[in-house]
Amino acid sequence: MDAVLETHDLSKSYGSRPAVKKLNLSVGQGEIFGFLGPNGAGKTTTIRMALGLIRPSGGTVEVLGQDVARHGDRVLPRVGALVESPALYLYMSGRDNLKAVGDLLGGVPSRRIDEVLELVGLSGRQRDRVKTYSMGMKQRLGLAIALLHDPDLLILDEPANGLDPAGIVEMRDLLRGLAAEGKTVFVSSHVLAEVQQICGRVAIINLGELVKVARVAELLESQGEFVVLVENAEAVLELLQRQDWGRSARMDGGSLICSSPTGRGRDLARFLAGAGHWPDSLAERHQDLEDIFLSLTGGDR
């Protein structure tokens, strides 16, 4: 898979405060890549460096194989971006906003403007001034601007902001459709459930440092733990923690989280039954992305 977006030891400091530290990422063509991190982790700084808005203090960003700092004029026209809240000319109509951005690269056919407006569901309001738009409509227009030149790489920072549930579903489908066409989507989001549903891989960043890059499916794979509901849970916990294989047992709410002697659920059930603690229920434990994210970034629920 060809890399569409790559960072090499990318760093940025503001004075003595490092915002991004030696970040190495590689995003392949056709991927929907999630970029996650708590507030202030360095996500937006990284995105801004990828778009040539901020100069790196060290390292490089390559987009479509070219260094953005040196060849931004060549590669950035092939990138569509939505950075933080959509930046729009509020006194102009939605259509004029698209025209103004289209002109930057020599203009786009009027038909294309119609298409992207249709795509984001703004055809009916295209002549209205943007200041009269709702937050969700502004977000849609921002997305239309990003899509205007049919970019190879789409960089979206919190694209679900302001969208209603139906809009979020539509956007999810849209991003999947784009990836199916071979476009690369780099999406930063706080809505981890969304990221879990649409992204193939994710990178997690914290305090400017890359903590983890992995396929979402790998992250969500069972860690061989089980959720057990049982009477006398405290006594069972003590019992389990005395076993070599059970030292990681713990309580989570009213449930007992523990491993199995063999990794199989029925052997755990047999052990508990043998000790006189018949479980009310026993199920394999699957973490969601939010759990993993919080454990990797040291956050609390």
Added chain:
Amino acid sequence: MSADTASVRSVPAEALRSPGPSFLGVVRGELLKLSRQRALWALLAGGTLLLVVTGLALLTTGDLETRYKASHESFFANTFDILGALFNTGSGIVLLLSAARLFGMEYSGGTIRILLARGVGRLQLYLAKLVALAVLGAGLLVGFTAIAGAMIAIAIQSWTGSIGGLTSLPPVSVELLKVILLVALVSVGVTVLLGSTAAILGRSLSFGMAVAMGFFPADNFGTLILFILQRVTHNDAILKVSAYLLGPNLNVLVSLLEPGLKLRPIFASPLVTVSAAHAWTVVGVYSAVFLAGSVLLLVRRDVLE
């Protein structure tokens, strides 16, 4: 939103691919942004109305008719001088507001990141905005000249039954007109640079507008303060400061370039005698500082908006 992007892209992908940003395209986009500003159109309509009313009031007084009949040269010298000062003031207000807005709104609205994230160079964007503002300035000059010329023609026609006096201007009046046009163009340029620098410096629409609109009044009013200070302190050196203020030097340029006509600037002028070369130098240095400052700030600063 529709997921079926392939079916809605009827424009071939190649037609949407651009080898890079287009300078003319950026200029066109800036002109579009200017043309959609209702406040600008309101300002232009108000300015035109004011010009017509003021012009008619002046031209219908018997004094000007008498002066025209007595000496065409004297009439045109005074009329052109007044109109030149009116243009510089009126266009100055329009251009300062427009320049501060055209630059400042990109920072205040965060739209600068859309522009630069498409690969548009910072210098390219700056120059494109200057060109768009220069087009506006040229449009103002053409419009003003057309309206003022029409009013003078109507007045002369009503006084003499012919506009021959306007179509065959005395050579000295033609020379003066050239100088006034030159100074008007310089004034347009400096004003645009000032407005843009203010907005870039403050990275804000409101800061840009406040500084841009306050600069020339402060500059002109500054001569009065210097005059009062000199009276209080009896220190003549204070008066010399006025020789380095931008507004007064711009105001005095026409009279310095046409000394034979003994024109008196309508607005504040330096409190000491200055030469035309000095006034040009001061205007040139201010322009260079505005230009260099803007470019430096634009090119070196990260875009955090």
